[in-house]
Amino acid sequence: MTSSELTPREIERYSRHLILPEIGSSGQRKLKETRVLVVGAGGLGSPLTMYLAAAGIGTLGLVDFDQVEASNLHRQVLYTESDIGRPKLTAAIERLAGVNPHTECVPHPVKLDRTNALEIIERYDIVVDGTDNFPTRYLVNDACALAGKPNVYGSIFRFEGQVSVFSAATGPCYRCLFAEPPPAELVPSCAEGGVLGVLPGIIGSLQANEVIKLAAGIGDSMIGRLLLFDALRMRFHEVKLKKNSNCPLCSATPSITELIDYQQFCGVTNEADLEPVANVPPPTAAKWLEERTAGLLDVRTKEERDIAQIAGAISIPIGQLEQRLQELDTSKRWIVHCHKGPRSTRATRTLASSGFADVFNLDGGIDAWSQEVDPTIARY
């Protein structure tokens, strides 16, 4: 018996697949032989890994280095309340072992980067992009194109989702459509802009469907097609994609022949590398506010202010800051805050370059304020 033959227990488990003419025993054995790498064990990774394991994919690799947070649980159904604070991969692998003990789950608890991506991806047949940032999306795309692996793409934001299969060998890649990334500050992440909890369930399930079709060799894949989904209007729209003859990666004359620095390419500065004009720790900021030696500027959105706010703050969302600077007294000392620091750090620079001489970033934002000054302020 070869390793891909189905045991009696597997036959029982997969019987509803086995009686499908399109899958049958041979298709199910193909699923068992297939090695799938899911990059990102978050919103998309949750339905993806659970459905792929349940479907009988033989080897399932997972890449993630985060820990489970309470704010993950409204959409990341792979995890439960008791997983908060645990490494995602530890929790995921336990859960997936229960979903299907016949699937071998391989943890890759690393941040995928140019130094490790090809080595990891080469061990798999199909790669699934469930990441949450542009640098990693370009990295996954490029590594898949260079390694000759199909990249089952999905992305989500607020109420919108996208799905495609990028396969540079036979069709367009991510760069054929998205040749150059957007300016980093213009496209918010789900952490900044929010996301409907069920949306990754829908998009991740569509990605799982594409993986299963590729693995079993059935149906029409989404190679050369991009699906746009609008959950509010309940509307699907399909865009035809073709290989871009000017693609820097997968055209006949590529300019990209190895992995590059994706943070730099996307103009993304790591949070730790962002330099505010000056930082002030929350307890010191609280003292200044009490002494009325500084004003407090909140650059978060209205929705975030509805969740939690520090009394006395002036609200100007970061997107309006440049137009509304005249509302602020340039001669005064200002403390700027957002949720955790990146937006207020950018805001301190805007203020400093506009004639404000005495500007501080509230270190760690309202989240740190809640932990260090006023625990009655909700964390989100």
Added chain:
Amino acid sequence: MKIRVNGEAVVIAQPISLTGLLEQIEIDPRTVAIELSGEVIPRAEFSNVQVQSGDSVEVVRFVQGG
């Protein structure tokens, strides 16, 4: 005159650049990729490329979340 944007009818007063079209539908040109009649248009060309009556434009937002 009528064009189609992501499959839906949009009325424009006269032939308009992609930049002008995005302004009309209130989308920042730096946050999307555009396909016009099946061809991806580089961002640097948005202001030079004209949309005519009957054209079909696909506007695809950059979405990073997962």
